[in-house]
Amino acid sequence: xxxxxxxxxxxxxxxxxxxxxxxxxxxxxxxxxxxxxxxxxxxxxxxxxxxxxxxxxxxxxxxxxxxxxxxxxxxxxxxxxxxxxxxxxxxxxxxxxxxxxxxxxxxxxxxxxxxxxxxxxxxxxxxxxxxxxxxxxxxxxxxxxxxxxxxxxxxxxxxxxxxxxxxxxxxxxxxxxxxxxxxxxxxxxxxxxxxxx
Amino acid sequence: xxxxxxxxxxxxxxxxxxxxxxxxxxxxxxxxxxxxxxxxxxxxxxxxxxxxxxxxxxxxxxxxxxxxxxxxxxxxxxxxxxxxxxxxxxxxxxxxxxxxxxxxxxxxxxxxxxxxxxxxxxxxxxxxxxxxxxxxxxxxxxxxxxxxxxxxxxxxxxxxxxxxxxxxxxxxxxxxxxxxxxxxxxxxxxxxxxxxx
DNA sequence: GCGGTTATGTCAGCCGCTGACATCACACTA
DNA sequence: TAGTGTGATGTCAGCGGCTGACATAACCGC
Numbered sequence: 001x002x003x004x005x006x007x008x009x010x011x012x013x014x015x016x017x018x019x020x021x022x023x024x025x026x027x028x029x030x031x032x033x034x035x036x037x038x039x040x041x042x043x044x045x046x047x048x049x050x051x052x053x054x055x056x057x058x059x060x061x062x063x064x065x066x067x068x069x070x071x072x073x074x075x076x077x078x079x080x081x082x083x084x085x086x087x088x089x090x091x092x093x094x095x096x097x098x099x100x101x102x103x104x105x106x107x108x109x110x111x112x113x114x115x116x117x118x119x120x121x122x123x124x125x126x127x128x129x130x131x132x133x134x135x136x137x138x139x140x141x142x143x144x145x146x147x148x149x150x151x152x153x154x155x156x157x158x159x160x161x162x163x164x165x166x167x168x169x170x171x172x173x174x175x176x177x178x179x180x181x182x183x184x185x186x187x188x189x190x191x192x193x194x195x196x197x
Numbered sequence: 198x199x200x201x202x203x204x205x206x207x208x209x210x211x212x213x214x215x216x217x218x219x220x221x222x223x224x225x226x227x228x229x230x231x232x233x234x235x236x237x238x239x240x241x242x243x244x245x246x247x248x249x250x251x252x253x254x255x256x257x258x259x260x261x262x263x264x265x266x267x268x269x270x271x272x273x274x275x276x277x278x279x280x281x282x283x284x285x286x287x288x289x290x291x292x293x294x295x296x297x298x299x300x301x302x303x304x305x306x307x308x309x310x311x312x313x314x315x316x317x318x319x320x321x322x323x324x325x326x327x328x329x330x331x332x333x334x335x336x337x338x339x340x341x342x343x344x345x346x347x348x349x350x351x352x353x354x355x356x357x358x359x360x361x362x363x364x365x366x367x368x369x370x371x372x373x374x375x376x377x378x379x380x381x382x383x384x385x386x387x388x389x390x391x392x393x394x
Numbered sequence: 395g396c397g398g399t400t401a402t403g404t405c406a407g408c409c410g411c412t413g414a415c416a417t418c419a420c421a422c423t424a
Numbered sequence: 425t426a427g428t429g430t431g432a433t434g435t436c437a438g439c440g441g442c443t444g445a446c447a448t449a450a451c452c453g454c
Contacts, residue, residue: 014420015419015432019433041409050434051434053412053435054433056411057433060411061411062410091392127324131320131327152368153392156361156389160389163356167353171349188353191353192357195353196393196394211401237440238440247403248404249441250403250442250443
């Protein structure tokens with residue numbers, strides 16, 4: 001139908017589309033320029049061309065704008081653990097889960113680096129990062145329990161996995177010519193095993 | 198000397214002593230009665246007989262009133278690790294550190310329980326708890342490095358220790374007739390070892 | 395006594411965050 | 425074509441956490 005070629009002149013639409021995306025962009029830019037603390041939500045909103053109130057409709061709080069895609073990683077890890085071969089011992093299943101997640105991050109080292117620098121510069125953001133890791137550990141523990149692992153072994157294995165992952169991830173973003181993340185992860189699990197022998 | 202029996206009438210002193218202690222008490226009580234979110238700093242200050250401003254002179258933020266004694270625990274752990282026999286492998290040294298800390302908590306299970314219930318009921322407080330654990334892990338890692346343990350093993354061993362401690366602590370507060378904390382801790386370290394075999 | 399120190403009070407104000415209500419393009423239906 | 429939602433946004437008032445700046449007065453050492 002010819003109805004689809006209506007001229008959507010700017011004057012016709014009430015608001016620019018994708019205000020959420022614009023808010024994310026504006027926030028990232030301002031955090032980089034001024035720092036997290038020094039950036040007010042009002043300033044983010046203004047740069048995005050919306051109201052402060054609209055910011056809080058899209059993000060639960062100021063920090064959340066940096067942690068929007070956090071669930072995808074957790075889902076990947078949990079999925080990997082769930083689908084690990086049922087006869088694997090707990091920690092091996094956990095290792096498989098994190099290996100699965102590694103592929104999801106592999107191409108995005110540059111982005112991960114920028115983000116982790118902003119986070120490293122602000123204690124409040126580190127808290128949020130830790131919450132995310134704790135949430136991953138809880139979800140992995142839950143998944144292990146569903147595989148028949150009893151407490152407290154399920155939670156402990158999950159925490160060991162998170163520790164290994166965190167260590168590997170830290171190395172990965174810190175070194176420019178780092179090996180593949182999955183390789184670093186499997187190495188970290190190896191080191192955990194070696195530490196307890 | 199007779200100078201010590203001066204009558205310190207209330208009217209003589211400008212302020213009641215130990216305002217920090219009164220603030221802690223008032224906060225604990227109000228958090229228990231109303232919950233953390235519903236308790237305002239103004240209310241805490243009023244019950245303690247001081248100004249809101251004074252609260253923030255003693256505690257960096259509202260949550261900190263629950264985490265005041267956190268450094269003592271960390272110091273005990275770090276001290277225990279530092280003074281462990283130098284020829285012990287990393288994880289064994291860490292285990293000794295946490296065993297040292299156990300004694301510090303042993304008599305305070307009731308208090309620890311009340312505190313952990315308040316924390317469990319509020320996400321913001323859980324963040325702070327995680328920060329505390331992360332800070333302990335960082336300090337333990339540092340201590341291991343001073344003992345000659347290289348990265349990333351130092352950080353990994355520290356994280357493993359924190360995971361074991363956290364697991365043991367959780368069991369300890371959760372069960373009324375729990376064994377001694379030190380016993381649970383050594384058991385948790387044993388489970389960590391078993392998981393990696 | 396005297397001056398510095400220390401703990402507190404007082405006040406103004408920013409900023410994160412929320413609830414309540416108004417607005418108006420758009421989509422859907424009769 | 426008119427009427428009727430619906431959903432994303434704006435507007436406004438306000439609370440509560442938190443801070444800086446300055447004043448006050450007991451205490452401590454000299």
